[in-house]
Amino acid sequence: MTTLGPSDSNAANIADHLSKHLDRFAIEVPSWGFANTGTRFGKFVQPSAAHTLEEKFADAAQVHQLSGASPSMAMHVLWDFPNGIRDVAKVCDLSRHYGIRAGAINPNLFESQNYKFGSFGNPDAAIRQQALDHVLESVAIAREMNNADLSLWFADGSNYPGTQNIRHRIDWFQEGLSKTHAALAPGQRMLVEYKPFEPAFYHTDIADWGMALLFARAAGPQAFVLVDTGHHYQAQNIEQVLAWLQHEKMLGGFHFNDRRYADDDLTLGSIDPYQVFRLFHEILSYHSEHPEAAAPAYVVDQSHNLKNKVKAMLQTVLTAQELYAKACLVDHAQLAKMQSECRLVEAEECLRSAFWTDVRPALRQWRRERGLAEDPLQALRDSGYIERVAAERGSKNKNAVSSYA
């Protein structure tokens, strides 16, 4: 790695150093980030929000065209494949047409009325089977889509002490996840996500990284853990979780978002950019010692309730690029030396000086050299894209339901 100390703030050097890192950096956008969403009290309808899968692909293509860093889109089976595996050909056509790869496949295990008391953890064997059937169809869809990752999040849990047998639910989860793993194609991965609470408020069946790790281990060698940055208690040291998952070779991917209170699904880096920087640093630090290890999947998982969706997604991708670039400036050799000599202030300053380096000129140069707009957000405004799709989609959105009643 090129040595870039705090004194070396030469813009051209930084740009040269970063260009190969930026070429490799990609973050996946979620299809649901372009659709109308809201809070648990009501949905807020935007005239330009995407309704159809084609509209979601068009929005994702717009973000990638401007950022050059978001070539794929994560999909939700129930929302994007309403006819299940029969929709694969249509999705492949859209993917080709818009030049956006279909990314992680997310089964939906929380919307059916049958899942009121859980899916894989439901005490009713018939409902557990319904959940497994849906997951197995999702595996088949993911297999058809170039062996995409199967990304699993469960809303399962309970609201009151004594109302569910937590140990039995562990067994049921283990059984469902093992059967899921058995259906994977060679090379296909399943990612197990965790979350401490919400929608369940007493116990959640996969509440933290330890439970996700044990479930993934028990399921088989193609199962890994997915870290959603918003799915931790406030005091949790998330980079330490990463350090452990990488140590155990179990880090599969990320869902990026930011939060102030709980799982707020705010724009990445909007509240605590230093947190995102520390996560990227932890990954890059591991990879500097283990260059053979596969990089984890970077995926956005946000809900843009108030911001314009395409604008917010582009802002997110650009922020991810910027914070990743800053993390690429950390001098790992120098940091290792400071750490081994316990030079605390110098070690900390090694991180901080990378974080505080303004990488925006280097990003502008990188974009210019690749024929991209230097200021992608301004280019989005100038393109008139949002106004155009608002005019096309506005009438559909006018009829959209804002209430959950």
Ligand SMILES: [Mn+2]
């Ligand atoms: Mn998530």
